[in-house]
Amino acid sequence: MTKNPIVNALGASIYIILVVVVMTFVTEPMKNKSDTFFAPIMMLFVLTLSVTVMAYLFFYQPFILYFDNKKKDALDLFIKTILIFGMITLTFLLVLYFGAMK
Numbered sequence: 001m002t003k004n005p006i007v008n009a010l011g012a013s014i015y016i017i018l019v020v021v022v023m024t025f026v027t028e029p030m031k032n033k034s035d036t037f038f039a040p041i042m043m044l045f046v047l048t049l050s051v052t053v054m055a056y057l058f059f060y061q062p063f064i065l066y067f068d069n070k071k072k073d074a075l076d077l078f079i080k081t082i083l084i085f086g087m088i089t090l091t092f093l094l095v096l097y098f099g100a101m102k
Contacts, residue, residue, distance in 0.1 A: 001057050003065075005080035012057045013088050019050065058082070 001008045023046070058081055065074035 001060050003061055003077060005077055005084050008057050008061070008081045009084035009088055012054060014083055015053055015057070021045065
């Protein structure tokens with residue numbers, strides 16, 4: 001992705017929000033229908049896609065830096081990205097806990 005941990009963490013957050021929005025609108029018409037054989041298949045597809053996207057957002061640039069012999073920079077980028085993503089996650093958790101979103 002980039003060498004900017006804020007962009008990487010925001011990219012992951014936007015991806016998660018996008019997945020939730022799409023799944024909410026796609027499954028809304030099927031709310032009263034029972035699950036079919038394809039429901040777990042679709043969930044595994046989404047899981048696999050999400051793991052791939054998150055691996056790219058969190059690990060790609062640190063991986064490149066690491067193998068360019070910039071190990072400290074790689075670790076710094078990875079840790080900063082995780083910390084920023086953790087702060088975003090905590091923010092959403094607090095908003096949810098205090099009832100700002102219903």
